[in-house]
Amino acid sequence: MNARKTDLPIAADCPTTGKACSLDCLPKGTIGRVTAVAGANRCRLMELGFTSGTEVEVSRRAAFGGPLEVRLRSYRLSLRCEEAAGIRVETAS
Amino acid sequence: MSNRDSALRDGADAVRTPPRRIRLALVGNPNCGKTTLFNALTGMRQKVGNYPGITVEHKEGILRLPGGETVTLIDLPGLYSLTPQSPDEQVARDVLLGYRADTPRPDLVLNVVDASSLERNLYLTSQLMDVGLPVLIALTMNDTAGDIGVRVAPEALSQSLGGVPVVAVNATRNAGIADLVGAIGASDTVAAPPVRRWTLPPLAEREVAEMAHLLETVDDVPRAAAFSEATLLLSLPDGSAAQTDALRRHSPTIREHLAQDLANFHADNIDLSQAIAEARYADVGRVVYQSVHRNAQTPPLTLSDKIDRVVLHRVWGYVLFLGVMGLLFQAMFTWASIPADAISAGVDWLGQTVSAAMPPGDLRDLIVNGAIAGVGNTVVFLPQILLLFLFIGFLEDTGYLARAAFLMDRLMSRVGLHGKSFIPLLSSYACAIPGVMAARTIESSRARILTILVAPLMSCSARIPVYAVLIGAFIPATSAFGFTVAGRTWGPSWQAVTLFSMYALGTVAAFGVAALFNRTILKSDAPTFLLEMPPYRLPSVRSVVLRMLENAWTFVSRAGTVILALSVVLWFLSSYPKRSVDTPPSEVLRQSYAGTLGRAIEPVIAPLGFDWKIGIGLVASFTAREVFVTAMGTVYAVSEDVAADEEKQSVAVGEKMKADINPRTGRPTFTPLVAVSLMVYYVLAMQCISTVAVVKRETNGWKWPLIQIAYMTALAWLASFIVYQGGRFLGFG
Ligand SMILES: Nc1nc2c(ncn2[C@@H]2O[C@H](COP(=O)(O)OP(=O)(O)OP(=O)(O)O)[C@@H](O)[C@H]2O)c(=O)[nH]1
Numbered sequence: 001m002n003a004r005k006t007d008l009p010i011a012a013d014c015p016t017t018g019k020a021c022s023l024d025c026l027p028k029g030t031i032g033r034v035t036a037v038a039g040a041n042r043c044r045l046m047e048l049g050f051t052s053g054t055e056v057e058v059s060r061r062a063a064f065g066g067p068l069e070v071r072l073r074s075y076r077l078s079l080r081c082e083e084a085a086g087i088r089v090e091t092a093s
Numbered sequence: 094m095s096n097r098d099s100a101l102r103d104g105a106d107a108v109r110t111p112p113r114r115i116r117l118a119l120v121g122n123p124n125c126g127k128t129t130l131f132n133a134l135t136g137m138r139q140k141v142g143n144y145p146g147i148t149v150e151h152k153e154g155i156l157r158l159p160g161g162e163t164v165t166l167i168d169l170p171g172l173y174s175l176t177p178q179s180p181d182e183q184v185a186r187d188v189l190l191g192y193r194a195d196t197p198r199p200d201l202v203l204n205v206v207d208a209s210s211l212e213r214n215l216y217l218t219s220q221l222m223d224v225g226l227p228v229l230i231a232l233t234m235n236d237t238a239g240d241i242g243v244r245v246a247p248e249a250l251s252q253s254l255g256g257v258p259v260v261a262v263n264a265t266r267n268a269g270i271a272d273l274v275g276a277i278g279a280s281d282t283v284a285a286p287p288v289r290r291w292t293l294p295p296l297a298e299r300e301v302a303e304m305a306h307l308l309e310t311v312d313d314v315p316r317a318a319a320f321s322e323a324t325l326l327l328s329l330p331d332g333s334a335a336q337t338d339a340l341r342r343h344s345p346t347i348r349e350h351l352a353q354d355l356a357n358f359h360a361d362n363i364d365l366s367q368a369i370a371e372a373r374y375a376d377v378g379r380v381v382y383q384s385v386h387r388n389a390q391t392p393p394l395t396l397s398d399k400i401d402r403v404v405l406h407r408v409w410g411y412v413l414f415l416g417v418m419g420l421l422f423q424a425m426f427t428w429a430s431i432p433a434d435a436i437s438a439g440v441d442w443l444g445q446t447v448s449a450a451m452p453p454g455d456l457r458d459l460i461v462n463g464a465i466a467g468v469g470n471t472v473v474f475l476p477q478i479l480l481l482f483l484f485i486g487f488l489e490d491t492g493y494l495a496r497a498a499f500l501m502d503r504l505m506s507r508v509g510l511h512g513k514s515f516i517p518l519l520s521s522y523a524c525a526i527p528g529v530m531a532a533r534t535i536e537s538s539r540a541r542i543l544t545i546l547v548a549p550l551m552s553c554s555a556r557i558p559v560y561a562v563l564i565g566a567f568i569p570a571t572s573a574f575g576f577t578v579a580g581r582t583w584g585p586s587w588q589a590v591t592l593f594s595m596y597a598l599g600t601v602a603a604f605g606v607a608a609l610f611n612r613t614i615l616k617s618d619a620p621t622f623l624l625e626m627p628p629y630r631l632p633s634v635r636s637v638v639l640r641m642l643e644n645a646w647t648f649v650s651r652a653g654t655v656i657l658a659l660s661v662v663l664w665f666l667s668s669y670p671k672r673s674v675d676t677p678p679s680e681v682l683r684q685s686y687a688g689t690l691g692r693a694i695e696p697v698i699a700p701l702g703f704d705w706k707i708g709i710g711l712v713a714s715f716t717a718r719e720v721f722v723t724a725m726g727t728v729y730a731v732s733e734d735v736a737a738d739e740e741k742q743s744v745a746v747g748e749k750m751k752a753d754i755n756p757r758t759g760r761p762t763f764t765p766l767v768a769v770s771l772m773v774y775y776v777l778a779m780q781c782i783s784t785v786a787v788v789k790r791e792t793n794g795w796k797w798p799l800i801q802i803a804y805m806t807a808l809a810w811l812a813s814f815i816v817y818q819g820g821r822f823l824g825f826g
């Protein structure tokens with residue numbers, strides 16, 4: 001599926017903290033800080049608030065690998081893992 | 094009267110300016126309370142239509158100001174951004190910039206802003222402030238914001254946005270509406286649009302300014318809109334369809350310049366769409382900081398969070414979901430059939446009354462069998478449509494619809510459908526027409542089309558009479574398999590197994606076809622599932638009921654006309670050419686155009702085990718599938734007093750079919766194998782003009798209904814062929 005078209009290297013850790021991954025890897029209840037966004041919906045995701053530095057909490061994961069629910073900018077959004085895979089985050093701890 | 098007097102009066106008339114007619118566009122995020130506000134402002138003075146050529150709804154309403162002026166409100170679709178990535182956004186942008194020939198450019202923008210998710214809502218505000226129109230803000234959901242410990246101060250918000258008027262409202266309680274109307278009246282539509290408060294990196298800023306200047310001087314774009322257009326052109330991905338589309342409006346000079354600019358950006362590693370999103374959000378952050386008071390003792394868990402612990406629970410969530418869907422199904426299947434049967438009976442009664450009152454002849458037949466039957470074919474769907482939209486309205490406005498989509502998305506997305514496809518498909522077991530209409534709730538256009546395409550494969554209630562005749566006559570009632578306990582055998586009969594198989598076949602086919610189309614004809618659109626989870630809210634009955642009536646009315650006025658026309662055509666085909674009055678009805682049907690057609694297609698359907706009589710049944714049931722039974726009753730000349738009782742007719746038709754002997758072979762024409770093959774055909778074929786009409790209306794064109802008819806007919810033929818020929822090969826029938 002073309003949603004996965006990523007122009008970022010896969011699984012590259014953040015050079016400074018060594019702790020970066022994509023939003024879909026974050027376990028439930030953790031908060032990540034957005035570093036970059038890629039994929040077919042890149043523009044829309046940024047407009048929905050996934051800009052660099054934004055804190056995003058993964059608040060829920062649907063059963064059977066279904067969509068994620070995240071909180072950012074004080075609202076709740078659900079998105080599929082494919083889309084979340086394009087959002088690069090560093091864990092904010 | 095002296096000349097002087099009349100001159101004075103003329104002068105006074107000339108001074109009194111004609112009443113201003115302001116055009117005001119209503120814009121806001123999905124779910125921000127825009128529709129509720131629109132209804133509160135316009136009451137029932139509104140009209141709904143479609144923008145020509147696309148599926149986006151066009152809604153206008155009238156508001157009369159206390160001063161006597163009239164304001165035309167244009168309700169634009171709910172959207173998160175003005176960057177055109179869907180038809181909705183394209184329309185909104187084009188209307189605001191005055192690019193649509195059918196909608197004059199508005200004079201004023203009323204931006205509906207949800208206080209409970211202020212940041213994201215203000216992103217759209219930031220874009221609206223660039224389109225070159227004066228902006229007015231209606232701040233909604235202040236109560237919901239309060240629940241999560243947020244208080245937005247309207248004056249502070251207004252100030253930090255550079256003086257854009259802000260009015261707090263709660264349209265569900267009619268609070269603040271008078272103030273808002275006052276603000277609309279007081280708004281100065283000729284005032285300069287708001288000033289931009291954010292900047293881009295210097296190089297980007299320079300290129301944008303240059304482009305805006307070019308647009309203004311070369312392409313005559315109004316100064317106020319030039320910045321918005323320039324940023325759009327420069328930030329669309331190079332070579333994308335959206336870019337080609339946007340460039341269509343502009344001259345070659347602009348095109349060349351754009352190519353140059355994009356090359357510069359590339360060389361300097363500037364991504365304008367990112368730079369703009371970041372700059373806007375930075376400015377929004379400042380506005381939020383200046384206008385929001387956060388309650389220090391914010392409860393860590395809101396009521397919505399607590400409810401979601403159950404509603405989205407991995408086990409209880411699904412249990413609840415099944416319960417809600419069971420209720421929906423029950424309502425559609427059982428409760429809606431009570432008024433629907435009453436309507437059918439009423440239409441029959443009307444037909445008989447008119448028949449009795451008019452002299453026999455073509456005109457009477459046209460009115461009774463064409464027009465009244467056609468109107469009946471439309472209104473009979475209303476109970477289901479009303480009920481389904483009442484249900485959906487409540488699910489949507491409480492916020493449960495988004496949760497249901499969240500729970501079901503995994504299952505549906507495997508074949509390219511959407512979490513929100515579930516309800517349309519479920520309702521299609523009762524009837525595809527409300528199902529197809531319910532697909533409107535799906536935001537992703539790809540998933541919506543896919544849902545519409547496969548919805549008629551679900552076995553609807555109109556197929557039940559057909560299954561009943563064939564199963565009753567040809568499938569034994571003996572036990573298929575089972576176990577014996579205390580002298581009684583428990584287990585389904587062959588009849589039950591067959592009926593279940595037909596439902597299963599339709600369902601499996603729907604998912605299979607969806608998967609196939611998802612990989613082929615719909616491949617080009619990117620699939621999306623970006624779904625906001627709104628907080629739970631108490632729905633307003635008024636707005637739910639209003640939306641329900643609106644949907645029903647669109648069905649009647651738009652699809653109803655097509656259904657009526659097609660009904661008349663089918664009536665004509667099955668009763669012409671005219672025979673003498675004493676010709677028995679079975680002969681009239683046989684020799685009619687429909688009969689001729691049914692016989693003409695015999696070679697095509699013979700490999701499926703069907704003869705010309707079934708051919709006539711197939712042609713006739715294009716009005717509605719259950720007509721098959723009546724048509725076969727006519728073909729086999731079932732006596733009239735039997736035909737009056739549905740159940741007796743069903744049995745009689747079955748008996749006649751069973752007794753039919755092929756004169757050539759001397760063996761029965763119909764075997765259980767033919768019956769199964771015919772049922773399979775009915776599961777898969779598109780045989781319902783009302784569905785065709787509603788698909789045409791919902792997709793706003795003939796492309797998708799024609800594709801649907803083609804693929805369903807091919808699929809039905811192929812499947813029946815395999816069943817019949819395979820069955821014969823294996824020695825059945
Ligand atoms: N608590 C609260 N609820 C509101 C307010 N305004 C509207 N609502 C409710 O919010 C829900 C959504 O409102 P709509 O008017 O349908 O929202 P919309 O923006 O038209 O949504 P879309 O049709 O999805 O674009 C409804 O149930 C309204 O009754 C408000 O100020 N406070």
